[in-house]
Amino acid sequence: GQPLFKLETQSMSQEAAAAKANVNAAQVEVDKLKPLVAKNIISQVQLETAKAKLQQAKSSYNSIAANIGYGTIVSPVDGYVGTIRMRTGALVSPTNQNPLTVVSNTSKVYAFFSMNEKEYLNFIQNAKGTTKEEKIANFPAVSLVLANGKEYDQKGIIETINSQINPNTGTITFRALFDNSNGLLNNGNSGTIKVPSVFENAIVVPQEATFEQQDKTFLYTVSEDNTVSAQPITIKASVDNLYVLESGVPKGAIIVSKGVGKLRNGSAITPQKIDFAGTTQLIKTEFQ
Known part of the structure; x- marks a missing residue:
């Protein structure tokens, strides 16, 4: 990731130099004792003790070096950097509850x-x-x-x-x-x-073409002799000013779209056919 912050590590660098010197000294001690053990001048225990001190010195150095590496804070993800709350010279520590900044991956x-x-x-x-x-x-x-x-x-x-x-x-x-x-x-x-509402091969009618009686919904269909007949319908869904029907009216039926409140079952009318688009608007459903 891209570097975002650099922490002050001068004092730790000095500690790292001292720790590195300890590693070198411990290595010299091990190298010095190896031939002595081979000649049985000193015991194997002394060499193993020196090796343990060398390992301890290396561990101490590696720990300090790792902390220095943490001094450069890089972004864990690609994205955009938010507000930076800290300024140059501000004191930070692992106990800080607020993040230095927030990187948002908005791809x-x-x-x-x-x-x-x-x-x-x-x-x-x-x-x-x-x-x-x-x-x-x-x-x-x-x-x-x-x-x-x-x-x-x-x-x-x-x-x-x-x-x-x-x-x-x-x-x-x-x-x-x-x-x-x-x-x-x-x-x-x-x-x-x-969110689009998808109804395949659905029959839709304008809501104003319907009326209710005794908790049932009806509309008027027009017969060949221009008389109207009330038909009960089952509504599947409501979309804007339309009803999507589940049953009640066959495909191709002629219905009364306006003025249903003035009609009675069996009333004779003089129908004027109009396009479906003239009775409604574009079907559209929105949720927010």
């Missing part, structure tokens, strides 16, 4: 967002897969709208979902991973996560 960033319980259940039930892990793997890519209103040019992947619903907010937290090789995103950025 990839996490975005945290929440859904309420209803949105979460709809989302998880519509995802492909049988287990939660399979559903997460099959989640669609999400988009990030930045604080300036512009959409980030990289898609994110939902990686994890919190296992508990927050009892205070009634929401559950998601975590999405975004590539940030361009360095645009920083820790603490805010924005809006857009």
Whole structure:
């Protein structure tokens, strides 16, 4: 890693020089005793004692040298350096609770967002897969709208979902991973996560085309003789001003989209066909 800080090691360098001298002296002593032992002038014990002192001197020197090496503090990861709280000459020690600085690796960033319980259940039930892990793997890519209103040019992947619903907010937290090789995103950025709702071959109707009676939801279909018939429907999901239907209306059926409050079952009307786009807006679901 790149060097970030240099600690003062002058006093330790002096200690290292003294320790190195002790190593040299101990080595000389061992070299002097070896031939004496070979000639049986002194005992083997004296030589082993000298070797032990040499090993002790080397250990002391290596410890001091290692501490000197720690005097240069390098970054453990690639990233961006945060605020440097210390100034030249400041006293630091291993007992300091505050870090010298924080290096952030922002090549990839996490975005945290929440859904309420209803949105979460709809989302998880519509995802492909049988287990939660399979559903997460099959989640669609999400988009990030930045604080300036512009959409980030990289898609994110939902990686994890919190296992508990927050009892205070009634929401559950998601975590999405975004590539940030361009360095645009920083820790603490805010924005809006857009999660696409995917319903394959789904039948959707405008909410204003429906009405409720006795806890059931209905809409009017138009028959060939231009009379209307109330049909009960089962709603699978709500997306903006649309209902995604699970059952109740066959594909291609003609429905009454406006003015349903003025009609009764069997009423005759003069229908005016309009495009579906004229009754609703672009389907879009956003969570923040």
